[in-house]
Amino acid sequence: MTEQAQGAAALNAVIADAASGIALALRGEGDPYALTRTLPQEDALSPAAVRVLGADALAPYALDGGRGADGAGSADAAMVRQALTAFPPGDDPAAVSTWSYRGLVEATRALLPAHAAQLPPAPDPADDWLDTEPWPRLSHRVSQLASLALPGLAGALTDRLSGRTEDLARGFVRAVRRRDWQQAAGLGRWLARLPQTPPSLGLDSGLRFVQQMSGDPRAAVHLTAARTFFGRGR
DSSP states (O other): OOHHHHHHHHHHHHHHHHHHHHHHHHTTOSSOOOHHHHSOTTOTTHHHHHHHHGGGGGGGGGGTTSOOGGGOHHHHHHHHHHHHHHSOOOSSOOHHHHHHHHHHHHHHHHHSGGGOTTOOOOOOOOOTHHHHSOHHHHHHHHHHTGGGOSTTSOHHHHHHHHTTHHHHHHHHHHHHHTTOHHHHHHHHHHHHHSTTOOGGGOHHHHHHHHHHHOOOHHHHHHHHHHHHHHOOOO
16 A cells, blocks of 8 residues: 555544544534544644534534533634644635635634634635536535535525525435435435425435445434434434
C-alpha cells in the first residue's frame, strides 16, 4: 500500500469513528458530546476529519440549544477554525466544497455562538446548478451536502431544493436500488426535511430499510438525524 493510500485509509478510519460517536450522541446515548472528545486535538487528522464531516461535527449541539458540553465549546470552536483555515475551498472550487465550508461556518455560529469569533468568512457558493442539473447529478451532489440538513441551517438551500423534491425522490429510489446506502441516507435526510416529499415515496419505510442494510457510520448519522430532527424513519 502506498503512503498516500495509507494516509487515506487512516483518515477514513478517523472519520468513521467520529461519525459513530456523532450518531450515538444524536440518539441521546453515551457521554455528553464534545467534538474534541470525539476527535482528539492531538490527532493530526482531526482537522481534516472535521472538514469532511462538515456541519455534522457539531450536529449533537443542536439537541441542547448550542451549548458546548462540559465547557468544551471553546476548544471545539478552535478545532473548527483550524479545519476551516487548513482546508479552504481554494481557487475555482467545486460547488459541494464551497457549500460544505459555508455550512460548517454557519453551524459554528448557530451552535457555538459564544465561541464563534474569528471564523473565516463564509464564501458565497455557486447555486445555478440547483435549478439546472439533471436529477441523477443533482441527487449525487445533494447527498454530499446532507450535513446541511439540520434545523435552522441552510434555509436558502432548503428553499431551493423544495422545488426539486420529486427529482430527489427519484434519486433516493435509484440509490436504494443500486445499494448506494450513503447516498440513499443523505438524500433521505434531505427528503425528511423538505415539506413536500411525496407520500407515495414511502420515505419512512425506505429509511428503515436503508438502516437495516447499511453498516456505514456516516449513513448512520444521516439516518439518525432524519429521525431525531425531523421525525422520519421511525
